[in-house]
Amino acid sequence: MAKILVSGLKPSGTLHLGNYLGMLKQAVVLQEKSYRRFYFIADYHSLTLKYKASEKAKEIFEMAVDALAAGLDPKKSTIFIQSHIKEHANLTWIFNNITSVGELTRMVEYKEKVAQGQVPNAGLLDYPVLMAADILVYKGEVVPVGEDQLQHLELSRTIARTFNNRFGKTFPEPKAILTKAPRIMSLADPKQKMSKSISRGCLFLTDSAKVIKEKVAAAQTDSHKEISYDPEKRPGISNLVLIYAELTNSSPIQLVKKFKGVGYREFKSELARVIDKEFKPFRENRKKLLANKSKVVKILEAGAKQARPVAEATMAEVRRKVGLI
Numbered sequence: 069m070a071k072i073l074v075s076g077l078k079p080s081g082t083l084h085l086g087n088y089l090g091m092l093k094q095a096v097v098l099q100e101k102s103y104r105r106f107y108f109i110a111d112y113h114s115l116t117l118k119y120k121a122s123e124k125a126k127e128i129f130e131m132a133v134d135a136l137a138a139g140l141d142p143k144k145s146t147i148f149i150q151s152h153i154k155e156h157a158n159l160t161w162i163f164n165n166i167t168s169v170g171e172l173t174r175m176v177e178y179k180e181k182v183a184q185g186q187v188p189n190a191g192l193l194d195y196p197v198l199m200a201a202d203i204l205v206y207k208g209e210v211v212p213v214g215e216d217q218l219q220h221l222e223l224s225r226t227i228a229r230t231f232n233n234r235f236g237k238t239f240p241e242p243k244a245i246l247t248k249a250p251r252i253m254s255l256a257d258p259k260q261k262m263s264k265s266i267s268r269g270c271l272f273l274t275d276s277a278k279v280i281k282e283k284v285a286a287a288q289t290d291s292h293k294e295i296s297y298d299p300e301k302r303p304g305i306s307n308l309v310l311i312y313a314e315l316t317n318s319s320p321i322q323l324v325k326k327f328k329g330v331g332y333r334e335f336k337s338e339l340a341r342v343i344d345k346e347f348k349p350f351r352e353n354r355k356k357l358l359a360n361k362s363k364v365v366k367i368l369e370a371g372a373k374q375a376r377p378v379a380e381a382t383m384a385e386v387r388r389k390v391g392l393i
């Protein structure tokens with residue numbers, strides 16, 4: 069039987085190239101393998117940090133639109149909104165009682181957020197328990213995640229094991245499919261990761277051909293003449309070479325050979341073309357979906373309808389095993 073794959077996409081506002089290569093593209097590639105797939109928009113997870121309520125609904129909806137526009141296919145994957153399936157939260161409560169607070173306060177992401185000045189609300193602390201429930205409510209066996217989520221996934225395994233030991237074998241111990249997200253740096257400051265907070269150096273998936281061209285042309289490089297790949301010494305040009313490599317399924321070394329004798333300006337205009345070619349179908353799909361919101365709503369409803377009976381069955385089993393009536 070096909071293994072069960074579960075993954076959550078956290079809504080994060082306008083997506084950029086780094087997000088795209090890190091999660092969406094991988095999700096689309098994984099669709100070609102034989103898994104039973106559950107993908108949801110992790111709206112509950114996006115409430116743990118301070119946010120504007122007036123912008124939230126749009127952000128959640130557009131994350132779903134972006135996932136579909138990037139090629140996540142409702143015929144191949146069950147796509148839905150996390151909070152539409154109440155069993156995620158119900159199972160979180162059960163798991164809370166077999167999870168130690170000490171373990172949660174040792175989570176790197178939690179510690180980082182608190183160090184950045186976030187008020188440590190209970191939701192922020194409990195974030196990885198909800199994540200375990202997300203996965204295990206579908207008895208997920210494989211979970212595509214970036215490196216930053218490995219510690220959380222390890223906790224999901226601990227929770228599954230603890231539950232099984234105490235209440236009888238119920239859950240698999242989910243394994244990571246590590247998505248190797250390339251470290252895409254800001255075009256404006258190649259020492260920093262690409263992020264929407266430096267928008268000049270950020271390639272948004274919605275940028276037009278003209279904007280892409282301008283941003284790439286203005287990308288910081290150095291005073292050398294030859295294209296090369298040396299992220300330590302020549303971070304600017306190396307970042308551009310890496311982007312080119314990722315989008316054309318080639319390697320930086322191959323590209324350095326290919327562009328031997330070619331100047332920065334010509335390389336940049338070629339790169340802008342490659343980026344636009346990748347983003348264009350996304351932009352077009354996105355526009356179509358935003359013009360047909362009811363279609364998106366229907367896809368999400370159909371996804372929830374497929375996911376719900378699976379989650380309900382797990383929760384019924386859990387209730388029985390833990391002694392609820």
Ligand code: TRP
Binds near residue numbers: 078212217
């Ligand atoms: N925490 C994940 C992130 O920040 C998102 C997420 C929520 C998730 N629930 C999940 C990922 C379950 C995989 C499985 O990216």
